[in-house]
Amino acid sequence: MTKTKVLISGASVAGPVLAYFLHRDGYDVTVVERVPKLRDSGYAVDFRGQALDILEEMGILAEVREHDTKMRGTTLVDERGVETGRLPAEVFAGELEVPKRDLTRILHRVTADDVAYVFDDSISALTRHASGVTVEFERSAAGEFDLVFGADGVYSKVRQLTFGPHTGMLRHLGLSGVGFSTANHIGLDRGGVLQHTANTAIYLVGLGAAERLTVSLSFATASPALDRCGRDEQEAAVRAAFSGHAWEAPRLLEAMSEADDFYFGSSCQVHLDRWSCGRIALVGDAGYCAAPTSGMGTSQALLGAWTLARSLASAGGDHTTAFAAYEAELRPYVTENQVKGRQAATMFGGEAISAGSQPTTS
Template identity: 80%
Template sequence: MRGTTLLDDKGVETGRLPAEAFAGELEVPKQELTRILHRITTDDVTYVFDDSISALTQHGSGVTVEFERGAAREFDMVIGADGVHSKVRQLAFGPCAGALRHLGLSGAGFSTANHLGLERGGLLQQGPGAALYLFGSGAPDRLTVSFSFATASPALDRRGRDEQENAVRAAFACFGGQAPRLLEAMSEADDFYFSSACQVHLDRWSYGRIALVGDAGYCAAPTSGMGTSQALIGTRALAGNLASAAGDHMAAFAAYEERLRPYVTGNQAAGRQAATMFGGDAGLTGS
């Protein structure tokens, strides 16, 4: 990315941010990274699609995992890497009241035709309690769009697309510039998604033979810009400690957490601070 132009809610330019504000030296689109990881592991890993874990039962030598569709299976350990709303975390750690904390921000994302001709550049349009961020990267004919706005809870994450789109339109009804055109494009997008900026705060990231990695255990919120990077770094740290622990998974889990927690704490602080730029609240609210 080369930089981001700042606009007010009417679409008038007010300033510019350097590339470092939203990007690193190398940016890899998430869908491409997923393809790469799948390709280099497919010969050694069994992938099961269209199923979900329904129960976890630990015993002396492993974990019995029950699935919604497939037959139950036995594993030495279970590593939950299933995102901010982790099913593994719910099953292994219980309700964990206050673990999921909302940053006062929700938003919709999608891609559309790059009618602005943006090339490795972005536009950030800000108004009271809302922000529109759009940028061109990767495919030159596509524009990535993100509508973010203040919310009291992540409840909209569990609603249907129509209700989510209506909430976005209401939040940006007074915006000028590119906003009206992009609100129209939102309804036509086939890659629409909606999510809230949340963090996960746990006193520990493992329980017996079950451990958490990435957003499942310590989400820093999308506003941190460290979701995928933090997950990959956490995975490497966990794997390294397991490899050197001579079969002592408890020692490996403890070393993994001790090594990574300061790094995660810093990323979560950055995520809270950045949430204010997109219309959110830097404070933490339990979901």
């Protein structure tokens, strides 16, 4: 019997988790990822609720726990760096928190022998027809697949090719920022420090590597336009936002320019009326990002991939029935997480965004 042939775009979290469950259910799975190799960077990610059960079902919960950051909580400070309060560890670290690179490595290891991974390539065109999808790639030869899944993040190529331009699908939460690491000059050990004003926030985290400090500098923005700019323009925007700030700001701005792991991004949510079109479906941030401020991105990716695979299994492979069931079950959970994301944006310098806010036009 011929196996159902599927393509997943994206090898971060949702993609490998979906690949794991689809392979288990008898599918022939290929994962394509645009970066040249497995990602070895990113902030720590946390798990809450049912996400832990999914890790257990995959047989990796114990291994993931070995990388627990064991965060002790976050100290709130004023503009002079004087402590004003504390937040418990679970606010930012959930029930379990691990470095993103360790999670990515584990997910790849448990799928690499059964799933075909194609790195340094990306989908360039999708042609839907009655019996499948013709996929063209930037580097590889074109191929035919029965189903295609976009697990390729907020700026999903699969979503863009299937549903249209990003404009109108992204809702900016009034917040952009930079992340990088530097020397741990304040000796922060398994804890965080957060200083926020009406329009800016400095968040410092010291994890297991005592000599390194993870830095997040975020500030209010009108749109995610800076995401498409070069590093020089992005750094200039950060400097302008934190001009005149005291405490650690001057030293951190200097360290920013020297960082070799500089990352800039805006907090956006993805809002779509539907997550599938024919034989193509979206999972994780590509379909329903709740924004990093929600604290639910990784758990939502796990639950989304698991729900999608289970819906296909329950429907006997009938993708039309499965995709409808997947969305009906998951959408209330996503809606709740997106509300959390909007509410929490204010803590990091963003603006209060209502449920009826308009999608970004940038």
